[in-house]
Structures are given as structure tokens and as C-alpha cells.
Amino acid sequence: xxxxxxxxxxxxxxxxxxxxxxxxxxxxxxxxxxxxxxxxxxxxxxxxxxxxxxxxxxxxxxxxxxxxxxxxxxxxxxxxxxxxxxxxxxxxxxxxxxxxxxxxxxxxxxxxxxxxxxxxxxxxxxxxxxxxxxxxxxxxxxxxxxxxxxxxxxxxxxxxxxxxxxxxxxxxxxxxxxxxxxxxxxxxxxxxxxxxxxxxxxxxxxxxxxxxxxxxxxxxxxxxxxxxxxxxxxxxxxxxxxxxxxxxxxxxxxxxxxxxxxxxxxxxxxxxxxxxxxxxxxxxxxxxxxxxxxxxxxxxxxxxxxxxxxxxxxxxxxxxxxxxxxxxxxxxxxxxxxxxxxxxxxxxxxxxxxxxxxxxxxxxxxxxxxxxxxxxxxxxxxxxxxxxxxxxxxxxxxxxxxxxxxxxxxxxxxxxxxxxxxxxxxxxxxxxxxxxxxxxxxxxxxxxxxxxxxxxxxxxxxxxxxxxxxxxxxxxxxxxxxxxxxxxxxxxxxxxxxxxxxx
Numbered sequence: 001x002x003x004x005x006x007x008x009x010x011x012x013x014x015x016x017x018x019x020x021x022x023x024x025x026x027x028x029x030x031x032x033x034x035x036x037x038x039x040x041x042x043x044x045x046x047x048x049x050x051x052x053x054x055x056x057x058x059x060x061x062x063x064x065x066x067x068x069x070x071x072x073x074x075x076x077x078x079x080x081x082x083x084x085x086x087x088x089x090x091x092x093x094x095x096x097x098x099x100x101x102x103x104x105x106x107x108x109x110x111x112x113x114x115x116x117x118x119x120x121x122x123x124x125x126x127x128x129x130x131x132x133x134x135x136x137x138x139x140x141x142x143x144x145x146x147x148x149x150x151x152x153x154x155x156x157x158x159x160x161x162x163x164x165x166x167x168x169x170x171x172x173x174x175x176x177x178x179x180x181x182x183x184x185x186x187x188x189x190x191x192x193x194x195x196x197x198x199x200x201x202x203x204x205x206x207x208x209x210x211x212x213x214x215x216x217x218x219x220x221x222x223x224x225x226x227x228x229x230x231x232x233x234x235x236x237x238x239x240x241x242x243x244x245x246x247x248x249x250x251x252x253x254x255x256x257x258x259x260x261x262x263x264x265x266x267x268x269x270x271x272x273x274x275x276x277x278x279x280x281x282x283x284x285x286x287x288x289x290x291x292x293x294x295x296x297x298x299x300x301x302x303x304x305x306x307x308x309x310x311x312x313x314x315x316x317x318x319x320x321x322x323x324x325x326x327x328x329x330x331x332x333x334x335x336x337x338x339x340x341x342x343x344x345x346x347x348x349x350x351x352x353x354x355x356x357x358x359x360x361x362x363x364x365x366x367x368x369x370x371x372x373x374x375x376x377x378x379x380x381x382x383x384x385x386x387x388x389x390x391x392x393x394x395x396x397x398x399x400x401x402x403x404x405x406x407x408x409x410x411x412x413x414x415x416x417x418x419x420x421x422x423x424x425x426x427x428x429x430x431x432x433x434x435x436x437x438x439x440x441x442x443x444x445x446x447x448x449x450x451x452x453x454x455x456x457x458x459x460x461x462x463x464x465x466x467x468x469x470x471x472x473x474x475x476x477x478x479x480x481x482x483x484x485x486x487x488x489x490x491x492x493x494x495x496x497x498x499x500x501x502x503x
Contacts, residue, residue, distance in 0.1 A: 006325035006326075006328075006329075008325055008326050008329060009325055009326065009328045009329030009332065010329065011329065012326070012329030012330055012332075012333055013329050013332050013333050013336070016187070016333040016336065016337070017164050017336070019183075020164065020165075020168045020180050020183075020184075020340065021164060021167050021168045021171075023168060023172065023176055023179060023180055023183075025168075025171050025172070026172070026176075033368040033371075033372065034105060034352075034355070034356070034368060034371050034372065034375065035103075035105070036173065036175070037173035037174065037352075037372055037375055038105050038173065038174055038258065038261075038348065038351075038352040038356075038375070039105060039174060039258065039261045039262045040173075040174050040175045040178065040262045042261065042262060042263070042264065043262075043264060044175075044178060044262040044263060044264070045264070045268070046263060046264070046268035046269070046271050046272045047272075048178055048179075048182060049178075049259050049260070049262060049263050049268070049269065049272040050271075050272035050273075050275050050276050050279070051181060051182045051185050052177070052178045052181040052182070052259050052345070053250075053256065053259050053272060053273065053276040054185060054276050054279050054280055054283065055181035055182070055184055055185040055188075055338075055341040055342075055345075056181060056255060056256065056259070056341055056342055056345040057249075057256075057280065057342070058185075058188065058280075058283065058338050058341060058342070059135075059138040059141075059142075059338055059339055059341070059342035059343075060138055060141045060142040060145065060335055060338050060339040061137075061138050061141055062283070062284075062287060062338060063188060063192070063287065063315075063334070063335050063338040063339075064141060064145060064312050064313075064315050064316060064335070065141070065311070065312050066284060066287040066288060066291065067287050067288070067290045067291035067294060067314065067315045068291060068310070068311030068312045068313075068314055068315065069233075069288070069291060069311070070219065070287075070288040070289070070290070070291025070292045070294075070295070071291040071292070071294050071295045071298075071311055071314050071315075072311045073233075074218060074219050074220065074221040074222075074292075075219070075220055075221060075222045075285075075288050075292075076221060076222060076223070076224045076233035076234070077233050077284065077288060078222050078238075078281070078284055078285060078288060079222065079223065079224070079233055079234065079235050079237070079238030079239070079242070080233065080237075080238045080241075080242040080245075080284075080463065081238070081242070081277070081280055081281035081284050082235075082238050082239055082242065082281075083238045083239045083240065083241060083242020083243035083244075083245070083246060083463075084242055084243070084245075084246040084277045084280055084281070085274075085277035085278060085281065086239065086242075086243040087242065087243035087244065087245070087246035087247040087250065087251075087277075088246055088247075088250060088273050088274050088276065088277040089274055089277075090243070090247055090251075091246075091247055091250055091251040091273060092269075092270040092273045092274050093270070094425065095251045095252075095421065095425070096260055096266060096269050096270055096273065097266050098110055098425070099257055099260055099261060099269075100260065100261070100263070100265075100266045100269060104261060105261070105352060105356045106124065106254055106352055106353050106356040106357050107252065107253070107254045107257035107258070107353075108120045108121075108123045108124040108127070108254065108353065108357050109356060109357070110421070110424065111123055111420060111421070111424055113424075114423075114424030114425075114429045115420075115424060115429065115431075115432040115435055116432045117361065118432055118436065119420060119432050119435050119436060120357055121357055121358060122436060122439065123252075123417050123420055123439075124254070124353045124354075124357035124358070126413050126416070126417060127253060127254050127350075127353055127413075127417065128350055128353060128354065128382075129413075130409060130412070130413045130414070131255065131346050131349075131350055131382075132350075132382070132385045132386060132389055133389055133409050134409045135342060135343055135346045135386050135389075136385070136386040136387075136388070136389020136390045136392075136393065137389065137390070137393055137409070138339060138342055138343065139158060139161060139162055139339065139343060139386050139387065139389070139390040140158065140389070140390040140393035140394060141312065141339075142157075142161050142335065142336065142338075142339035143157035143158040143160075143161060143390060143394070144157070144312075144313070144316075145316045145319075145332075145335050146160065146161060146332075146335075146336070148313070148316050148317075148320055149316075149319075149320060149328075149332050154391075154394040155391055155394070158387055158390045158391055158394070159387065161336060161339060161340065161343075162343070162383060162384075162386060162387040162390070164340070165339075165340045165343045165344050165347070165383065166347065166379065166380060166383035166384075168180065168344065169343075169344040169347045169348055169379055169383070170347075170376050170379040170380055170383075173348060173375075174258065174262060174348050176344075177344045177345055177348050178259075178262065180340070180341070180344065181341050181344075181345070183337075184337030184338070184340060184341045185337075185341070187330075187333055187334050187337045188334040188335070188337045188338045188341075189283075189286075189334075190330070190334065191330050191331040191333065191334025191335070191337075192286055192287065192290065192334065193286070194327055194330060194331065195290060195315075195318070195319065195323065195327075195331050196286065196289060196290050196293065198322065198323055198324075198327065199290060199293035199294065199297065199318065200293060202297055202302055202303075202322060203293070203296055203297065203300070203302075204300065209296065210292070210293055210296055213295075213296045213299060213300075214292050214295075214296065217295070217299075219292045219295060220292070223235055229460055229461060229464060230459065230460060230461055231461055232461040232462060232463065234461075237461050237463040237464065238463070240463075240467060241461070241463025241464050241466065241467055242463055244415065244418070244466045244467035244470055245414065245415075245463055245466040245467075246277070247418055247466075247470075248414030248415050248417060248418035248466045248469075248470065249414050250273065251418060251421065252414060252417040252418040252420070252421045253414060253417070254349045254350075254352065254353045255345050255346055255349040255350075258345075258348070258349045258352060259272070260272075260273065290315065291314075291315070294314050294315060294318055297318070298314075303317070303318060303322070305317060316335075319331050319332070319335075343383075343386065346382075346386070347379050347382050347383050347386075348379065350378070350379075350382040351375045351376075351378040351379040351382060352375070354378050354382075355371060355374055355375050355378060359371075359374055359378075408450070408462045408465070412443075412446055412447075412450070412465055412469070413443070413469075414466055414469070415442065415446070415465060415466035415467060415468065415469025415470040415473070416438075416439050416442040416443055416446070416469040416470070416472075416473045418466070418469075418470045418473075419438060419439070419442060419469065419470045419471075419472070419473025419474045419477070420435055420438075420439060420473065422470065422474055423435050423438070423473070423474055423477050423478075430477050430478060430481040431481060434477045434478075434480050434481040435477050437476060437477060437480045438472070438473040438474060438475070438476040438477030438478075438480070439473055439477075441472060441473070441476040442468075442469045442470075442472040442473035442476065443469070445468060445469070445472045446465050446468055446469045446472075449464075449465070449468065450465070
């Protein structure tokens with residue numbers, strides 16, 4: 001048992017960080033226009049798109065908090081993945097074809113075709129703000145672990161991870177993001193498998209001891225059919241809430257839609273998206289198994305935890321104190337890669353949303369080089385915004401589960417945006433004013449449901465936020481359209497010069 005990093009661990013981590021920056025510099029030579037910078041000239045193979053989707057949604061929250069969920073509870077978290085597979089299949093057949101028609105660079109340009117600029121910019125603005133908060137929290141959790149490993153203070157850890165990620169994303173654009181996603185996926189999966197093997201080796205009876213304790217303590221329970229809507233991990237929240245949540249996060253979120261826009265065809269985008277749900281299911285199973293192994297070690301007295309250790313921190317404690325030198329560096333690199341995958345994708349997609357939904361329509365006709373420069377500056381800006389959130393979180397979040405906080409933030413807004421896309425998919429979309437009315441009421445309803453004074457400790461589980469937001473947005477928009485003044489179809493179109501069509 002040890003607590004200090006050896007030179008070999010530091011060397012491995014530094015090599016990983018410098019390698020990602022170098023890859024970004026390599027791809028910077030190919031960035032000549034927005035199509036290359038944001039969608040890789042729409043020429044990315046489906047295998048790379050699949051891995052990039054999985055790596056993008058796998059942050060430090062997954063790497064550390066999911067084992068913490070199993071350490072504290074059981075495998076019922078896996079029920080969310082059932083809904084994820086169903087939701088992705090629906091997106092693949094209903095929304096993906098709409099995105100790959102034309103030359104879209106932003107998911108929200110599709111809303112401008114169905115409604116007008118106000119709806120497009122509102123949806124894009126909600127995406128930008130949600131990403132700042134959610135990914136700032138992910139960066140915070142990664143910094144906590146780096147702080148444990150290195151002894152650095154919290155702000156230094158945040159700046160180290162954020163700064164390195166901003167640099168390679170700013171230089172290389174989406175191609176650097178996708179290729180580093182692939183490398184980082186291999187690193188973090190390898191790191192998790194190695195850590196899992198080491199956990200089993202620490203258990204006196206090995207695999208039989210692991211299974212015996214797990215069975216005795218009911219750690220392998222997967223299905224929970226309770227109808228209690230305040231419980232987060234049940235079959236119904238997983239199947240219904242999880243499906244709606246993933247339809248919103250993967251069907252109406254620029255960070256994921258951008259992956260489909262990089263694909264060579266609709267068919268390849270569909271295959272990548274559906275298979276990503278299956279990969280995520282097995283990935284969750286791996287991390288939950290690690291959490292149960294940590295629980296067994298703790299029960300047997302091998303893994304001792306100090307008072308106040310959070311569930312999110314248990315895996316980090318094991319990595320620091322029980323892995324041999326060399327492997328510590330590998331797993332630290334794995335944790336950082338999980339964090340940097342999500343953060344880099346978020347920065348590139350946020351820059352893309354801002355430039356294509358706000359800046360370019362207001363400043364049409366500029367040279368591609370000018371838009372590319374603005375895109376890089378916005379990558380820097382959005383990166384700094386996440387760093388600010390992470391620094392605030394260092395003083396705000398102490399005993400709260402980070403994974404629940406991240407999903408709650410996402411569930412607050414993604415359902416409403418999905419509602420807009422569903423309204424836009426109707427044969428006769430409602431007018432823009434009705435869609436915006438549905439969006440506002442959808443947010444207010446979810447906010448009231450979330451408010452602690454109304455629910456106290458029995459607050460509605462976060463997986464229900466997305467379906468409630470979606471249903472409310474659609475229902476209110478249809479209702480006010482039927483009851484309100486009628487407008488012609490032309491009222492749904494943008495009126496800015498030269499912008500009535502996209503692609």
C-alpha cells in the first residue's frame with residue numbers, strides 16, 4: 001500500500017497529455033473551413049463515429065461515480081441502459097435522416113428550417129448553457145482525482161486538465177477530437193479492466209469470493225419493478241425515462257448530433273448510434289462490477305476508508321493505494337482520458353453551435369478563414385467557462401453525488417429541446433410562438449417538480465424530468481396553437497436575407 005506517485009506513473013501521464021496535444025497540432029494543418037473543423041468533411045467511418053459517441057458520453061462521472069453507485073447499492077443502475085438502447089433505435093430511424101439531408105453544421109439549423117431563427121437560437125442557447133454547467137461538473141470530478149494523485153490543490157488540477165483539453169481541441173477541430181476519442185476509449189477501457197483484475201486479485205478467495213459476498217449482500221440485483229417515482233433506478237425509470245433521456249441527449253444535443261453529421265451516410269450513422277447503446281450497456285456493467293469488487297474489499301477489511309469518504313472517491317482511493325506503480329499511471333491516464341473525451345467534444349460542439357447558430361447568420365458572407373478563427377476563439381471561451389464552473393464546484397459540492405447532479409442538469413433541459421424537434425417533425429409544424437410557449441411552460445413545470453420545498457427528500461427521480469419536459473412542451477405548444485391566432489406556414493420561416501434555406 002502506497003500513496004506517492006513514482007516517476008514511471010508521472011511519465012505515463014505526461015506522455016499521454018503531450019500525445020493528445022501533439023495529435024491536435026497534427027490535425028491543425030488540415031483545418032481550412034468550417035466543414036473540416038466541425039464535421040470532418042462528412043467523411044468519418046462508422047466505427048470511429050461509434051467509438052466517439054461512446055467516448056464522448058463517458059466522462060470521469062462514469063469512470064468514478066458508476067463504481068460508487070454499485071459500491072453503495074447494486075446493479076439496478078444498469079436498467080437505464082435498457083432505455084438507452086431503445087431511445088437510440090428510435091432516434092436512428094426518425095431523427096438521423098433529417099439531420100443528414102442538406103449541409104447542416106448544427107443540429108439547431110434544422111429547427112430554423114421548421115420554425116424561425118428565434119426557436120433555433122433559443123434551443124442553441126439552452127444547449128450552450130446546459131453544457132457549461134454539466135461539463136464543468138465533470139471537469140470538477142476529474143480534478144478531484146488528479147488532486148488525490150498529485151497532491152496539487154483543486155484549482156491547479158482544474159486548470160491542468162482544462163488547459164490541455166482546450167489546447168488540442170482548439171488546434172485540431174473535430175478530427176482531432178474523434179481520433180483522440182478513439183485512443184482515449186482504448187486507454188480508459190484498458191485501465192478499467194486492469195483495475196478490475198487487480199481488485200479481484202486482492203480478494204482472498206478471488207472470483208468465488210467476489211461472487212459469494214456479492215450474492216450474499218444482493219449486490220447483483222438488476223431489476224426493480226417498483227412504481228415509486230422517487231426512486232432513481234427502477235425498471236420503469238430506466239425503460240421510459242432512460243429512453244426519453246437518451247432521445248433528448250443523443251437526438252437533440254449538438255454534441256452528439258455532430259457525430260452523425262460527420263458520417264459518410266445515413267446508414268453508417270444509424271449503425272454507429274444503435275451499436276453505441278449496446279457498448280454503453282456493457283461498459284456500465286464493467287464499472288458496476290468494479291464498484292461491487294470495491295465493496296467486497298471494504299467488507300473484508302482490505303480497503304479501509306477514512307470518515308467522510310464519498311462514494312465517488314472510493315475507486316480513486318483504491319487506485320492510489322493498491323495498484324502497483326506503472327499501473328497507477330495507466331489508470332490515471334484512463335481517468336483523464338474519460339474526462340478529456342467529453343470535454344473536448346463539448347468544446348468543439350459548443351463552438352460549432354455558437355458560430356453556426358449565432359455568429360454566421362449575423363455576419364454572413366465572410367471568408368471561411370474568418371469563421372475558422374472565430375471558431376477557435378469560441379473554443380477557448382467555452383473551455384474557460386467550464387473551468388469557472390469547476391472552480392465554483394470545488395467550494396459548492398462536498399457530499400453530493402456528482403452523477404446525480406450532472407444527470408439532473410441534463411434532464412432539466414434536454415426534454416424540452418427534444419419536444420421542439422418532435423414539433424418540428426410534424427407534417428404541419430406549429431408556429432414558432434407556440435413552440436416557444438411550450439418550451440417556457442415545459443421548463444417551468446420541470447422546475448416546479450424539482451423544487452425542494454414541494455417534495456423535500458422525496459423529490460421525483462431525475463430520469464422523469466426529460467419525459468415530463470418533452471410531453472409538456474409538445475402538449476402546450478399544440479394546445480396554444482389550437483386556441484391562439486392562426487398564422488400561415490410562412491410565419492415559421494426565417495426572414496433574414498439569404499438565410500431562408502440551409503444547405
